[in-house]
Amino acid sequence: MKYLSVAIPCYNSMDYMANAIESVLICKDDVEIIIVNDGSKDKTEEIGKEYAAKYPDTIKYVYQENGGHGEAVNTGLKTATGIYFKVLDSDDWFDKAALVKVVETLKELYRKGEQLDMMVANYVYEKPSLNKSSVIRYTNALPTNKIFRWYNVKYFYPQQNLLMHSVIYRTQLLRNCNLQLPKHTFYVDNLFVYEPLPYVNTLYYLDVDLYRYFIGREDQSVNEQVMISRIDQQIKVNKLMIDCCDIMSLKSRKLRNYMIKYLTMITTVSTVLLIKSGTEENLQKKNELWLYLKSTRPELYKAVKHTMLGSVMEMNSKAGRKIISMGYTVSQKIFGFN
Numbered sequence: 001m002k003y004l005s006v007a008i009p010c011y012n013s014m015d016y017m018a019n020a021i022e023s024v025l026i027c028k029d030d031v032e033i034i035i036v037n038d039g040s041k042d043k044t045e046e047i048g049k050e051y052a053a054k055y056p057d058t059i060k061y062v063y064q065e066n067g068g069h070g071e072a073v074n075t076g077l078k079t080a081t082g083i084y085f086k087v088l089d090s091d092d093w094f095d096k097a098a099l100v101k102v103v104e105t106l107k108e109l110y111r112k113g114e115q116l117d118m119m120v121a122n123y124v125y126e127k128p129s130l131n132k133s134s135v136i137r138y139t140n141a142l143p144t145n146k147i148f149r150w151y152n153v154k155y156f157y158p159q160q161n162l163l164m165h166s167v168i169y170r171t172q173l174l175r176n177c178n179l180q181l182p183k184h185t186f187y188v189d190n191l192f193v194y195e196p197l198p199y200v201n202t203l204y205y206l207d208v209d210l211y212r213y214f215i216g217r218e219d220q221s222v223n224e225q226v227m228i229s230r231i232d233q234q235i236k237v238n239k240l241m242i243d244c245c246d247i248m249s250l251k252s253r254k255l256r257n258y259m260i261k262y263l264t265m266i267t268t269v270s271t272v273l274l275i276k277s278g279t280e281e282n283l284q285k286k287n288e289l290w291l292y293l294k295s296t297r298p299e300l301y302k303a304v305k306h307t308m309l310g311s312v313m314e315m316n317s318k319a320g321r322k323i324i325s326m327g328y329t330v331s332q333k334i335f336g337f338n
Helices: 017-027 044-054 068-079 096-111 171-176 189-194 224-229 231-243 253-277 280-296 298-306 318-335
Strands: 004-010 031-038 059-064 084-087 118-127 132-136 167-170 203-214
Touching (some): 031 044, 068 084, 167 171, 189 231, 189 253, 224 231, 280 298
Parallel strands (some): 004 084, 031 059
16 A cells, blocks of 8 residues: 655656656655656656666656646646655655654554645755755644644744645545646646635645755746746636635635735736736736736635735835835745745
């Protein structure tokens, strides 16, 4: 039995995928590794097949025609046989000692007959170019070392959003909610971590620094200029998040408030990037995005506007747009993203 399936989407990943794979092999008896080659044109296939041949009881190698990161996650989920499911990007890695604790905890909960929907662990921004790392942990927001529910959740600080890096979902839960990420679209990790939340009833927070998130490459998808060049994909994901469920009808007030907060953050990022691009076309797209939210989810629109971020995001004057951009720059320095 495999307790955890780890999908590793790979696209031209020959230079770093081995580091990701090796970081999981410490738990090879209990973990299934699914290497998904998303139509790479380098030696990704050769490396993936070598690992699968060397560890046939642990590693599966899957090739697919290029469909993007989301389709690779879809393929990993379809292939997974583990009780729980996590995504590890090929340029990132796990802390080995933390992974051992995660797997031991999942095994213990399973043996006790506990049904856990989502585990949360810390993640670390790794910035080798600055010789700097920063840990995102949730000790103030979540109870530790026990199963809890949404009503037990406390306050998330702005930098403490639940990201793909920090969550492990029960595999069947993801299938039950029919999670299907769009092809050829960046930033689908926001959908992955957001859309299943209404199906999550039981949570567990393990205070270990599991996921090491490499950040700083010029071509990285979260680089600001790269994001501006792909702004239509950011908007697409933003709208899919708006559409994915009726947030305002959720029974759990704390879940509802968290999802409003997260959607506000994503919509803020979209808004700021559209403003910073400096084109009239993108300023029009900003207005269209807010109109989309207002026309399709009027109650959600009011809730977003009620937040501090949401209250300023529709400013259309030059002074207003400058305030928004300056606020975003300050947030970058405080929270270390992009």
